[in-house]
Every structure is written in C-alpha cells, then in structure tokens.
Amino acid sequence: MSKVLKSFVITLALLALVVIVPACRPKPPVVAPSATTTSPSVPPNIPPTVTTATAQPVTAPPDFVSPTTDTVAVETLPNDIEELNRVAQSRGYIQDAFFEYNESTLSADAQAALTTSANWMKKNPQYNLLIEGHCDERGTEQYNLALGDRRANQGKEYLVTLGIDAGRIRTVSYGEERPFDPGHDEPAWAKNRRDHLVLVGK
Amino acid sequence: MKRTRTLLLSLSLSTAVLPLFAQTDVKVFIDPGKALQVARIAVPRPDTTLPLEKINTPFFAPLTRDLAYSGVFAIAPIPPNIPAGADLAKAASAQFVLALKIEPDGKELIVDARLLDSTGATQFGKRFRGASGALPRIAHMLANDLVRAVNGKPGIFLSMIGFASNRSGNFEIWLMDWDGANQRQITHHNALSILPSWSADNERMVYTSFARGTSDMYIISRRGGARVRVPTGLNLNTSATFSPISNDIAFVGSVAGNPDIYVVKDDGTNIRRLTHESSIESTPEWSPNGRQISFTSGRSGSPQIYTMDADGASVQRISFEGEWNDDATWSPDGTQIAYTSRVDGKFQIRIADLATHLSRVLAGEGSNEQPAWSPDGKWVAFQSNRSGRWQIYRMRIDGTDLLQLTFDGENKDPDWSKKAE
Numbered sequence: 300m301s302k303v304l305k306s307f308v309i310t311l312a313l314l315a316l317v318v319i320v321p322a323c324r325p326k327p328p329v330v331a332p333s334a335t336t337t338s339p340s341v342p343p344n345i346p347p348t349v350t351t352a353t354a355q356p357v358t359a360p361p362d363f364v365s366p367t368t369d370t371v372a373v374e375t376l377p378n379d380i381e382e383l384n385r386v387a388q389s390r391g392y393i394q395d396a397f398f399e400y401n402e403s404t405l406s407a408d409a410q411a412a413l414t415t416s417a418n419w420m421k422k423n424p425q426y427n428l429l430i431e432g433h434c435d436e437r438g439t440e441q442y443n444l445a446l447g448d449r450r451a452n453q454g455k456e457y458l459v460t461l462g463i464d465a466g467r468i469r470t471v472s473y474g475e476e477r478p479f480d481p482g483h484d485e486p487a488w489a490k491n492r493r494d495h496l497v498l499v500g501k
Numbered sequence: 502m503k504r505t506r507t508l509l510l511s512l513s514l515s516t517a518v519l520p521l522f523a524q525t526d527v528k529v530f531i532d533p534g535k536a537l538q539v540a541r542i543a544v545p546r547p548d549t550t551l552p553l554e555k556i557n558t559p560f561f562a563p564l565t566r567d568l569a570y571s572g573v574f575a576i577a578p579i580p581p582n583i584p585a586g587a588d589l590a591k592a593a594s595a596q597f598v599l600a601l602k603i604e605p606d607g608k609e610l611i612v613d614a615r616l617l618d619s620t621g622a623t624q625f626g627k628r629f630r631g632a633s634g635a636l637p638r639i640a641h642m643l644a645n646d647l648v649r650a651v652n653g654k655p656g657i658f659l660s661m662i663g664f665a666s667n668r669s670g671n672f673e674i675w676l677m678d679w680d681g682a683n684q685r686q687i688t689h690h691n692a693l694s695i696l697p698s699w700s701a702d703n704e705r706m707v708y709t710s711f712a713r714g715t716s717d718m719y720i721i722s723r724r725g726g727a728r729v730r731v732p733t734g735l736n737l738n739t740s741a742t743f744s745p746i747s748n749d750i751a752f753v754g755s756v757a758g759n760p761d762i763y764v765v766k767d768d769g770t771n772i773r774r775l776t777h778e779s780s781i782e783s784t785p786e787w788s789p790n791g792r793q794i795s796f797t798s799g800r801s802g803s804p805q806i807y808t809m810d811a812d813g814a815s816v817q818r819i820s821f822e823g824e825w826n827d828d829a830t831w832s833p834d835g836t837q838i839a840y841t842s843r844v845d846g847k848f849q850i851r852i853a854d855l856a857t858h859l860s861r862v863l864a865g866e867g868s869n870e871q872p873a874w875s876p877d878g879k880w881v882a883f884q885s886n887r888s889g890r891w892q893i894y895r896m897r898i899d900g901t902d903l904l905q906l907t908f909d910g911e912n913k914d915p916d917w918s919k920k921a922e
Contacts, residue, residue: 401803403758429714439827439841439848439870440913441696442797442804444709444716444739445753445760445783452758470758471715472737476672476693 383426384498392419393428396454398492401438403449405457409494413454416496417461428463429497430454432472433479435488440474447472454494469499540651541577542568543593545585547601551610556603559636560612566680567644567658568599570902572879573651587621595619599647608632614643616650625650637682645921654921657877661918663697663706664893668910674708674721679875679917681895681906688721688728696914700743703918707731707741707750707767718752720767732769740784743767744811745919746791751775753783762796762813775813786830787811795819795829795838806840808855819853822860826851828871832878833919839872839881839898850883852898863900873917882906882915 377383387393393416396409405413420428432447432454451470459465479495480487544565547556568574577593585600598621602613609630616625627646629639641658648656660679665672666686674688674697687706688694694710707720713730718738721728731738735754742751744764754763754774761776762785776782780800787794788808795808806820806829819838820826825848829840835855842851842860848868853860863869867887874881882895891911896903 438825439804441740441753441784441871442781442799442825442827444737445755445781448737448755448760449758449781452755456758469715470736471711473693473711476695 380498380500387419387498388496391415393496393498395496396494397489398450398494400435400488400492401446402492403446403453405453409454410457413457413494414461417458417463420458420463420467425501426498427467427469427501428458429499430468430470431477431495431497432470432474433477433491433493433495434475435491436475436478436483437488438475440476444472444474444476447474450492450494454496539575540573540597541593541595542574542597542599543577543579543585543589543595544568544599545579545589545601547603547612548585549603551603551605555633556636559633560603560640561601563637563678563680563682564640564644567641567656568647571644571648571656571658573648573656586617587619590617590619590621597624597651606630610636612636612639612643614647616647637678641678654877657875657880657921660876660921661703662873662882662893662906663699663914663916663918664907664912665695665697665708665914666907666910666912668912672911672913674706675912677906679895681904684907684909687723688719694719696740698742698916699918701745701919703920705743706916707743709739709741718750731765731767733763733765733772735763735772742786744787744791745789751785751787751794753785762794764811775809775811777813784827784829788831789833789835795831797827797829806838806853819855819858820851820860821858822851830872830874832874833876834878839874841870841872850881852881863896863898865900865903871914873915875917876919876921880917882917884913884915 377386394412396405396412398409399406420426430451432449432451434443434447438446448470451472455468455470458468478491480490546553546561549556565576569576577595579589580592583589583592585598590598596619598617600615600617604611609632612629614627615623618624625647627643629642631639644658645656648654658679661676662679664675666675669686671691671693673686673690673694675684675686677684688710690710690712692710692712694708697706697708699706704724705720705722707718709716710719716738718731718733718741719728720731731750733754735756737753737755737760739753744751748767749764750767751762751764753760759779761774761778761782763772763774765772775794778798778800780798782796782798784797785794792811793808794811795806797804798807803824804827805818806826807816807818809816820840820842823843825843827841829838831838837852837854839850839852841848842862844862844864848870849865850863850869850872851860852863865885865887867885869883869885872881872883880895880897882893884891885894891913892905893907893912893915894903894905
C-alpha cells in the first residue's frame, strides 16, 4: 500500500518537473526545491530520484490514472550502487531474510522475503547479489562465523531453486562481527540474525 | 676478552639488546624438589646517574612486575638507606638481593644486574647494552634469566599476545607484551581482520581478513612483515591455526554452506578434509604434540567440544555441560583443555582435565570468551565484555591475579605466543 503511495507521489513529482522545468528554465535552482517540496511523504533516506530523472529524457508521462505500475520507480534506479541498495531495500525490492536463534533453516517469512527478492532479480539481470550471513552476539565468535556461512548459503540455495542463476550469487559470513542493532536484547538480536542481501554490479 | 667480542656484535637497531657478559655456568641452586617454593627478593632502585623517571617506567616497573608475577619470587619490602648486600638481605628477611646499575655508554645504556644471596655473594650476573627504547625488553630478559637461575625453567616475560583491535578503525591484528605494554598494530588491511594464531616458532601468525570482501586466510611474519594470502578455494577460512610440528594449518573451510575442519599446507597446497558431518564444525586447535585436533561441532544439536586424531579418526566428545561450548585450546603439557562454556546464560572460561573429564569454571562478570594459554601453562588470556566493551584480560589458571591488558577501542581474539622466550 505504501509502495503504491510512494510511486504515486514520485509520479506526481515527475509530472510536476516535466511541467515546471521548461517554464523555469532561466532560473533552474528553483526547480529542485519546488520539486522536492511536492513530495514530503518520501522518506528522507531515499535519494532525490526526482532530480536524477531530469537528466534522462522523459518521453511520455507515466500513466497517471493507474499508478499501481512500478515503471517510474524502476526507470529511476540510481546508478550509484550504494544508493541503489538503499532504494531497493527501502522499497522492498530486495528483502533480508531473518532467522531463529542458532538456526539456519528458512522460515516462511524468510522464504517470502527471498521470493520477493528473486522476482526483482529476475527482472533486473544487470545486477548480481551478495548474501551476507549475520548472527546475534549470544553465540561465540568462531562458531558464529560458521553459522553465518550456513545461513548465507541457505539463502543462496533457495534463490537458486527459484530460478536465479547460482553464478549471480556470492556469499560471505560476518558471524557476529557486524550487528545491525547494537542492543543487547531480543529485539536487537532478532534483527541481527539475518541474510543481508546486497546488490552488486556485474 | 668476552666483552670485546660482544661489543663487536653490538647492533645499531634501537631495540636490539645483547647480553654483554654472562656467567658461563648458571647455577640452579634451589634443589628441584623445592622449585615451587617462593623466594623473597629485595630489589632496591638501580644505582644510576640518570634521572629515576627515565628508569622507573621503562625498566624498574616491568622488572619488578615480572618478578612479582613469576611465581618464583616475592618482592620483599626494603628498609631505607641500606646498600645492596648481605645487610640488606638480612634487614629485608630476603633470600636474594638484586643489585642493579644503569649507566649511559655513548648513546646507549649498560644495565648491570647481579643476583646476590643472603651472604652477599654473587650467584648470577649479567650485563645488557641497548638504547633507552630497549629498556622494557632488557627488563623482561633479565626477569627471565633470574627465574631460570632459580628454578631452571625460563620465565614467560618475553612472550607476546596477538589479538584483534578496532582502535584504529577496522579490527586489525595487534601485538602486545605479556604485561600489556608495547601494543602495536601489525596489519593494515583497512578491513575486518581477526583471529590471529601463532606458529610454534613465534615467527608467524595466521589470521582471517575480509580485505577482498570474502574471508581469506593470511600469514604474516613477525620479522619482515610480508603478508601472504593462503588460497584454499573454500569459503570461510576462519579459525586457522598452525600445526606445532609441521607446516600444516588447520582451519574451518566451507563448501556449499557446510563448514568442516580442513588442513592445508602453509603454501595453500595439499588440502585435506578431516570432518565429514552435515553439521557445523568449527574452531580447530592442535594438541601440543601435533597428533590430535580439538574442534567444536553442532552434531549433537548444540555446539560442543570434540577431539580427533590429526587425520580425522577417533572422534571423542569432551564437553557435556552447557548448551554452548567453543574456543577449545590445549594446555602446553597437553593434559587440559580450556574453552568457552555457557554457564547460567553467560559465557565463562572452563578448564577440563582430559584424563578425568572433570572441569572447573573460572567465573567472572560479563561474558568471558576465547581463552589462550601462556607458554608455561600458568596463565590464560581471554576476552571479556565486563567493562561494557570487549577487552583482553589475563589471569592465573586458578582465576587469581586478574589483570586487564587492553583499554583502547575494543579488543578480542587473544592468542599467546607458543615459545616461552
């Protein structure tokens, strides 16, 4: 639902640009502020895709009436790989898979996250994937490195069964070395037991 | 004559230390049956024309610390204004007096040390020459000599502890002296680098670094500093550890998400797989004679300690208490294994006797992990987060004389050099 809203807002912003840019050509600095202020609901961690869109010719306005299509967002993926990963994660194209304590089997939720990720990978064959296996701090460092390796590989194997070429996926285990949440309670630990999916260039 | 010869050998390196003169026969004058007896020793401040503050921190403090922790000497309080000799021994109720003299000689210093008995007779004497930067090393060498003179075995005061520290940004491999002094960074991968492990000759360390974005095994030499990646063709390459008797390295390798124990030659050739379970296998460690390897396995459903022969045969389970055990490491005499063991929800250092399978827990605050034996088997270094951050500590194997060794950033993965000297 929020995804739909986001792409709708972005579409609006794009439309605004298409309309405003020619009119304001003598004073381009005004464009960016006015464009960004029209999309206040875009989360701050999403890079200003609107301004990058101006660099590419927008030949026809996207279908304003049926904003459920993701075409605009796909077209405006950032070139910078780190920004791309932020966008892909925040829009849910690529989703991390989470694990139970000392487990490497994929739960139904983890499988759903990987299925979503696989669908996007299929539509975007220009990218490869790095799967980082992570663990919470409750285990020991050395065993957790091995556990993270198993978690990463479980994610990889599942993506392969969904039709992703194994050659597009690399794995690495960080064990408990790089927690996402520095806390020392179950909510933090739950976030830290994961396969973190990272898009990489080919 | 002897002096002339050693002077010719004098090195220009700032940290080089050469014994200038040593009695040819070091007498072991406490009979071996009484070797464990602690001898009182009076150690007056060195006789020197140099300002004492130039002597105290780099030399006198580490020397007296070493002697106090030696298990061989006890430092006797000294009454004032009595010169080193029989009178001082008597006044301090000491069996020994250590007479120290430090004088500049050009740009270097000469340290003259004499161990006097209660009659004032010299039982042991040695002279050292070195730049002022070498004073801590001279202190440790002298302490080693004094311990050897009294009980026939060298001290461990020149041993070093390798560890991982993130104080300069990423975790990198660092070294420190046994007392926590002289902490220095020895790798500069600018990437996560962890789990250093010494070779038997103290010359090399093998460790894991993520410098290439994958986890790889590297070897760094203490002299020369070159670092070499050991290609294995496998994933993980963690928990690497040198064989005490060959150029083999045991490590955790993974194929298709199945971590197992492997052995590889230090040039990356002759890879052999030792375990063939579908469970997680991790954390290999050689027995001191190189014939066995301990490791951690999840085959029972939880991580537990096992041993096997160096070819993978004769697997035996060692740990039965607690639902998470890891980081096993053998005592230098091969009779005990120290490991990380979860006790009442927290990790503690446990020491198990291999013959009786009896174990004891050295409990402390916080989580306590990754024990590493000192080369004489009397101490363990370990990491604890009891201060809120991971730091490295040292304690005797009975849990006494606890000392925090690191304070900057976070510090972990201690491994004690294998040779005493």
